[in-house]
Amino acid sequence: MEKLLLIPGPSPVHPRILQSLAEPTVSHVSPEMASDLTTALENLKKIVFCERGEPFIIAGAGTLAMEIALLNLAAKGDKVLVLSQGYFGDRMGQICESFGIGHDLVRSRWGSAVVPEELEKKIERKKYDIVVSTHVDTGTGACAPVEEYAKILKGKGILYIVDGVCATGGIEERMDDWSIDVVFTAAQKCFGAPPGLAIAVFSERAMAKRKGLPSIPAYYSDILRWLPIMKDPFKYFSTPCVNEIRSLSEATKIVLEEGLEARFARHRRTARAIRAALAALGFTFYTEEAFFADTLSVVNYPAGIEDKTFRTKLSQNGVVVAGGLAETAGKLFRMGHMGNLSTEQIIFALEALERTLGSLGYKLALGAGLKAAKTILE
Ligand code: PMP
Numbered sequence: 199m200e201k202l203l204l205i206p207g208p209s210p211v212h213p214r215i216l217q218s219l220a221e222p223t224v225s226h227v228s229p230e231m232a233s234d235l236t237t238a239l240e241n242l243k244k245i246v247f248c249e250r251g252e253p254f255i256i257a258g259a260g261t262l263a264m265e266i267a268l269l270n271l272a273a274k275g276d277k278v279l280v281l282s283q284g285y286f287g288d289r290m291g292q293i294c295e296s297f298g299i300g301h302d303l304v305r306s307r308w309g310s311a312v313v314p315e316e317l318e319k320k321i322e323r324k325k326y327d328i329v330v331s332t333h334v335d336t337g338t339g340a341c342a343p344v345e346e347y348a349k350i351l352k353g354k355g356i357l358y359i360v361d362g363v364c365a366t367g368g369i370e371e372r373m374d375d376w377s378i379d380v381v382f383t384a385a386q387k388c389f390g391a392p393p394g395l396a397i398a399v400f401s402e403r404a405m406a407k408r409k410g411l412p413s414i415p416a417y418y419s420d421i422l423r424w425l426p427i428m429k430d431p432f433k434y435f436s437t438p439c440v441n442e443i444r445s446l447s448e449a450t451k452i453v454l455e456e457g458l459e460a461r462f463a464r465h466r467r468t469a470r471a472i473r474a475a476l477a478a479l480g481f482t483f484y485t486e487e488a489f490f491a492d493t494l495s496v497v498n499y500p501a502g503i504e505d506k507t508f509r510t511k512l513s514q515n516g517v518v519v520a521g522g523l524a525e526t527a528g529k530l531f532r533m534g535h536m537g538n539l540s541t542e543q544i545i546f547a548l549e550a551l552e553r554t555l556g557s558l559g560y561k562l563a564l565g566a567g568l569k570a571a572k573t574i575l576e
Contacts, residue, residue, distance in 0.1 A: 202546060205534050212537075254400070260382075290332070311343065321356065328358075348378055465535070474571055496531075
């Protein structure tokens with residue numbers, strides 16, 4: 199039985215995207231590949247509302263995109279401020295450390311995000327060259343106020359990098375309007391393509407900074423080595439993953455066919471419906487309500503529900519959710535609801551959840567969840 203993958207990435211892959219992967223592999227310098235790459239790049243810029251920046255699609259995962267963003271912008275001696283609301287913000291700090299990039303890490307309570315006033319205070323007290331923030335932390339389910347951070351940073355001569363791995367294509371990110379310098383993501387989250395691609399869009403300002411750096415401590419991750427290929431896919435630097443790029447091109451077409459506003463609204467509605475269902479069943483959330491994300495929910499186990507037993511049974515019922523990361527392991531489950539999820543898939547998942555809870559003898563308000571979700575979805 200094919201299982202519905204509701205972990206916070208990889209998300210379910212739409213049949214059109216799967217089909218595109220199964221087409222024969224073509225030469226990496228062929229007209230077919232050039233057309234797929236160019237389409238994906240052009241569509242990406244539309245998805246992050248960036249008219250004049252440079253998009254990059256490079257084989258790898260989200261963590262490579264994190265490195266690409268940092269290494270291509272940080273000059274020797276630059277100071278980076280990392281706003282971390284959890285696991286992946288902390289990872290940004292670790293990447294800075296690995297490359298000897300001077301940085302300060304501001305950490306929020308897990309389940310919330312750094313408040314904008316904290317960012318204001320930080321940049322008043324010390325000169326920073328780059329600020330990095332995670333849009334949605336996949337470990338804690340907290341969504342950061344990216345637009346407000348951007349407003350604070352605008353005009354201050356500080357480059358702003360957004361980790362959109364769990365947001366881009368599902369939650370609004372307006373690079374030009376909000377003055378964001380890099381948005382990066384990966385294929386397997388809100389685009390609903392399989393894992394394997396690191397994606398980053400650099401603003402004009404970000405490109406100018408990279409071009410002004412004499413060298414960076416990277417070879418494969420150096421965007422200036424990739425720029426000629428992104429401009430002219432008949433050129434060679436390192437063999438791109440042809441089938442994956444075709445699948446991303448298809449995924450971005452699906453995003454634009456749905457329409458960005460409609461897609462963001464659908465993600466909002468889906469999140470509301472799933473959380474209404476879980477609340478009606480008696481679950482509470484790990485994430486503070488003010489920081490709820492449209493792309494995933496992080497759900498506390500009530501007393502008596504054992505993590506492994508619950509997730510194994512739910513998986514036998516056709517739905518896969520993720521456990522907690524780091525210190526939250528065993529205490530909660532994480533349910534992704536991003537990408538191309540249909541109403542039928544959401545209802546299937548909630549039915550499976552109720553069946554699982556019932557079969558394990560948990561005394562939650564069975565039946566109430568589906569009803570609560572349907573009033574929002576219909
Ligand atoms: N940033 C965020 C917000 C993420 O959710 C993830 C992956 N879950 C990453 C970075 C790292 O991506 P990857 O696992 O594809 O390397």
